[in-house]
Amino acid sequence: MGWSHRTFGAVRDTRSPWSPRIGGFLAAEALSAIGSFATMIAIWAYAAYRYHASPGQIALYGVAFSAPGVVLGPLAGVVVDRAGPRATLIGAKVLGIAASLALLSAHSFAALTLLSALHGVGAAFARPAIQSLPPRMVDDAYLARTNALLGLSEQLSIVLGPVFAGVAIGLFGFKGAFVFDAATYALGIVALPLVHLTSVARVATHEHPWRDAAAGWRVVADTPLVRRVVTANFTLHLLYGTSMLAEPLYVRDVLHRSPSVFASLQTAFGVFVIVAGLIAARAGERMARFGWITAGVLGSGVAAAIYLGTTSVVIAFAGVTVWGFFTGFVGGPAVTLLQRSTPESVHGRVMAADLLASNLALFLGLGAGGVLIGAVGLRPWIFTLGTLVVVAGTALTLSDRAETRTARAARPAQPSADPLPAARRAPH
Numbered sequence: 001m002g003w004s005h006r007t008f009g010a011v012r013d014t015r016s017p018w019s020p021r022i023g024g025f026l027a028a029e030a031l032s033a034i035g036s037f038a039t040m041i042a043i044w045a046y047a048a049y050r051y052h053a054s055p056g057q058i059a060l061y062g063v064a065f066s067a068p069g070v071v072l073g074p075l076a077g078v079v080v081d082r083a084g085p086r087a088t089l090i091g092a093k094v095l096g097i098a099a100s101l102a103l104l105s106a107h108s109f110a111a112l113t114l115l116s117a118l119h120g121v122g123a124a125f126a127r128p129a130i131q132s133l134p135p136r137m138v139d140d141a142y143l144a145r146t147n148a149l150l151g152l153s154e155q156l157s158i159v160l161g162p163v164f165a166g167v168a169i170g171l172f173g174f175k176g177a178f179v180f181d182a183a184t185y186a187l188g189i190v191a192l193p194l195v196h197l198t199s200v201a202r203v204a205t206h207e208h209p210w211r212d213a214a215a216g217w218r219v220v221a222d223t224p225l226v227r228r229v230v231t232a233n234f235t236l237h238l239l240y241g242t243s244m245l246a247e248p249l250y251v252r253d254v255l256h257r258s259p260s261v262f263a264s265l266q267t268a269f270g271v272f273v274i275v276a277g278l279i280a281a282r283a284g285e286r287m288a289r290f291g292w293i294t295a296g297v298l299g300s301g302v303a304a305a306i307y308l309g310t311t312s313v314v315i316a317f318a319g320v321t322v323w324g325f326f327t328g329f330v331g332g333p334a335v336t337l338l339q340r341s342t343p344e345s346v347h348g349r350v351m352a353a354d355l356l357a358s359n360l361a362l363f364l365g366l367g368a369g370g371v372l373i374g375a376v377g378l379r380p381w382i383f384t385l386g387t388l389v390v391v392a393g394t395a396l397t398l399s400d401r402a403e404t405r406t407a408r409a410a411r412p413a414q415p416s417a418d419p420l421p422a423a424r425r426a427p428h
Contacts, residue, residue, distance in 0.1 A: 015139045017146045021194045022137060026146075028184075028191035029130065030153035032093070035184030036123070037161025039100060040065070042169060042177035043116055064113045066359060068120035069127075073356035074213035076125045080348025081212070085132040086192055088348070092126035093185045100182040104175050128351035135339050135347065136197040143339065145284035148332030152277040155328060158270040216349025224403055225290065225341045228396050229334050230354050232293050235392045236330065237358040239304055241365020242385055246378055250308050254378065255316060268317055269324035276328025288336045290400050292329050297393035299326030305386030309379050 017026060080088045099118035106112045134146045168176035220226050251262040280287050300323055307319030335351075342350045372381045 015137065015196075016142045017138060017149055021196070022146075025137075025191045025195045026149050026153065028188045029150065030156055032184040032188040033153045033157035034160045034164055035181040036096070036119070037157040038165035038168060038177045039103075039119070039181040041162050041165035042174050043103070043112060064117040065120040065123075066362065068117060069124045069355060069359045070363065072121060072124045073128075073352045073359065074216070074349075075209055077128050077216050077349035077352025078209045078212045079125060080129050080132050080352070081216075081346060084197075085129040085136070085348065086195075086197060088125055089129040089133070090189055090192055092122040092129065093189050095122040096126075096185040097182045100178045100185065103178040124355075127355050128348050131335050131339075131351040132344075132347040133195075133197070134335075135344055137195055141285070144288035144332060144336045145281055147335045147339075148277060148281035148284070148287070151331035151335070152274065152281055154331075155270070155273045155277045159267065159274060213349060213352075216346055216353050219342055219346050219350055220353050223341055225400075226338060226350065228290060228400060229293060229337050229341075230357050231392070232297050232330070232396055233334060233354055234357045234361045235297055235389055236300055236327075237361035238365045239300060239385060239389050241362035242369035242382070243304060243308065243365075244362075245366055245369045246308055246373060246382060249373070250378055250382075254311060255313055257313065261313065265316065265320050269320045269327075272321045272324030273328040276325045277332070280329055280332045287329070287333050288340075289333060290337060291397070292333045293337075294393050294397045294400070296326045296330035297396065298390055299323070299329075301386045301389030301393060304389070305383050308382040309386075 015022070017023060076088075083091075095118060099115050099122065102118070103112070103115050106115055130150065131147075134143055134150065138146045164180065165177045168180050172179070220230055247265070248259075248262055251257050251259075251265065255261065280292075303319050303323035303326060307316055307323055310316055310319065334354075338350055338354060339347060369381070369385075375381075376384075
């Protein structure tokens with residue numbers, strides 16, 4: 001289905017991403033993501049220029065922001081499933097407003113780090129809440145496209161966040177970005193009540209929240225397709241974590257280029273992530289397949305090895321653009337398959353489990369990358385990791401095809417009643 005004016009007019013009053021209410025929500029979330037990324041950039045700059053922070057201190061800020069996602073991730077999913085994604089997201093945004101405005105009065109690096117951790121707490125609850133909203137917000141025919149559009153809002157923040165941060169800092173100083181972030185959080189709170197959500201039959205919960213969190217992991221363990229999606233995301237984030245550490249060293253020590261070249265490479269990556277995200281949003285249901293996820297894994301492994309394994313700036317730019325392009329194909333299909341393969345009553349816990357696995361992979365990539373790059377060198381380790389990612393993507397592809405063949409062989413000769421409509425079945 002295309003994006004013509006005629007199509008828009010036909011579906012504007014349905015539960016589709018083109019309805020005014022849902023379109024407004026998506027736009028507000030895009031601005032909120034841009035505001036959050038702008039704040040991250042501003043805090044980095046604030047720490048470096050106002051407090052003359054060392055690389056170790058700046059790394060500590062990164063840990064303070066990311067650690068809540070690991071520590072609180074399982075409980076965040078329980079809160080989403082018990083309180084509902086809308087109430088959880090509103091609470092996370094209120095915390096985000098408080099943390100952003102509190103940054104205006106931060107007078108030490110310790111205060112800056114503590115308030116960054118509060119932002120991390122808000123993000124730990126916001127992410128699974130946002131990913132649990134689409135199945136309750138739109139008709140299933142538009143689910144894949146809505147997920148792609150939500151993913152696109154995050155992708156836009158990679159490119160536009162630094163731009164907005166630069167404008168805000170230039171006009172109002174570092175604290176201008178914090179006010180902008182608080183304003184986008186407030187806009188998101190205003191937009192949320194406008195969206196109509198379907199009710200979900202709640203399952204019985206255990207009295208202790210950690211037991212409920214474990215129930216989410218059991219759903220992941222017991223559902224083969226969900227296991228493969230979480231494994232694919234873990235693999236990609238392991239690569240991302242190592243690359244976060246390797247890229248500035250690569251530009252400095254291998255390419256022997258300035259920080260401006262590093263920034264240009266990041267911009268090229270972000271632009272092509274957005275290009276792929278736009279294609280995924282337009283394709284919608286046609287990309288809600290596990291094959292697109294494995295294509296993203298395989299392409300990312302090859303492209304990362306090319307990008308960080310060459311001494312040519314031209315080849316490096318080609319590699320990073322291809323990497324960004326394949327990355328943009330993963331997010332929307334991954335979330336759609338997780339949603340369709342699990343009951344809506346456990347979506348919060350499943351999304352939180354996936355987020356926890358991804359955050360752990362980032363930490364592992366950063367830690368192991370630092371040790372192994374020092375031991376064997378940057379380019380050999382990146383080539384080895386890229387090869388391992390390609391092997392993992394191939395194994396996931398073969399596993400998915402084997403399960404598909406088994407399912408087809410076990411299919412009864414006579415059609416049987418299917419409790420799920422065709423659009424609700426998770427395709428492979």
